[in-house]
Amino acid sequence: MRKIIITIDGYSSCGKSTLAKQLAKELNYVFVDSGAMYRAITLYFLRNHIDWNMTEEVVGALPNITLDFAYNDLDGTSDMIMNDENVEMLIREMLVSENVSEVAAVKEVRAFAVAQQQQMGLKKGIVMDGRDIGTTVFPNAELKIFVTADPAVRVERRYRELFLKNPHITIEEIRDNLEMRDYIDSNREVSPLRKAEDAIVLDNSNLTKEEQLTKVLGWVKEKLN
Numbered sequence: 001m002r003k004i005i006i007t008i009d010g011y012s013s014c015g016k017s018t019l020a021k022q023l024a025k026e027l028n029y030v031f032v033d034s035g036a037m038y039r040a041i042t043l044y045f046l047r048n049h050i051d052w053n054m055t056e057e058v059v060g061a062l063p064n065i066t067l068d069f070a071y072n073d074l075d076g077t078s079d080m081i082m083n084d085e086n087v088e089m090l091i092r093e094m095l096v097s098e099n100v101s102e103v104a105a106v107k108e109v110r111a112f113a114v115a116q117q118q119q120m121g122l123k124k125g126i127v128m129d130g131r132d133i134g135t136t137v138f139p140n141a142e143l144k145i146f147v148t149a150d151p152a153v154r155v156e157r158r159y160r161e162l163f164l165k166n167p168h169i170t171i172e173e174i175r176d177n178l179e180m181r182d183y184i185d186s187n188r189e190v191s192p193l194r195k196a197e198d199a200i201v202l203d204n205s206n207l208t209k210e211e212q213l214t215k216v217l218g219w220v221k222e223k224l225n
């Protein structure tokens, strides 16, 4: 069967990665969490005291970062591997979440990540989620989805997820972080978060994971026919 590129963009904690993973599993496509790449770069900068406001430091550091994904065929998840280290857990920590949007706004960082993302899509059969996938990474993708959900629902979903790992985390901390990232991501100069003109909007505030998958698989079938 013909393979296509599916892009999933939207605000923080809307369920983009969940949907992308579900689709990839169902269609036997490659799943790429582009946000994990920006998070891994942020972790590298924090660990190595790279000042991302200094272009020379950024340009010097980026060639030292190797990014890979390790896929788990059983549950369809993928782990971020940075310089041969599995950093999947570390990149989800609050310190990374607090800094990632600033790092992702740096022009050189975006060029570094986007080039690798475009390479991954050469053979098609890929579902990639992020902020600029339908607008910048794959402007010619066959199916583009823009996910939204009520902000209160998004905060609640992320809280339920993070509370399991860190019972000290507060709703306020999560709300502040999501608001801050959405603001920076939508207002940066390079590739701001925007709905691509030809993207279909999916508001999943009241949809379960199963319901959102069924809906989107219908759109995929339409495209493939």
Ligand code: CDP
Binding pocket: 011, 012, 013, 014, 017, 034, 035, 036, 038, 039, 100, 101, 102, 104, 105, 129, 130, 131, 132, 133, 181, 182, 185
């Ligand atoms: O999953 P969550 O919504 O928390 O965020 P993420 O997808 O892991 O992305 C983390 C951050 O990376 C975002 O807030 C953006 O600042 C940045 N990002 C981006 O700029 N472009 C992308 N294609 C993906 C993520």
Ligand code: CDP
Binding pocket: 011, 012, 013, 014, 015, 016, 017, 018, 019, 129, 157, 158, 161, 204, 207, 208, 209, 212
């Ligand atoms: O990738 P993004 O930041 O947009 O969100 P995510 O990490 O896929 O989803 C955030 C949380 O919402 C996860 O805990 C999902 O299980 C949950 N979720 C949900 O409860 N219902 C949905 N329809 C979609 C996601």
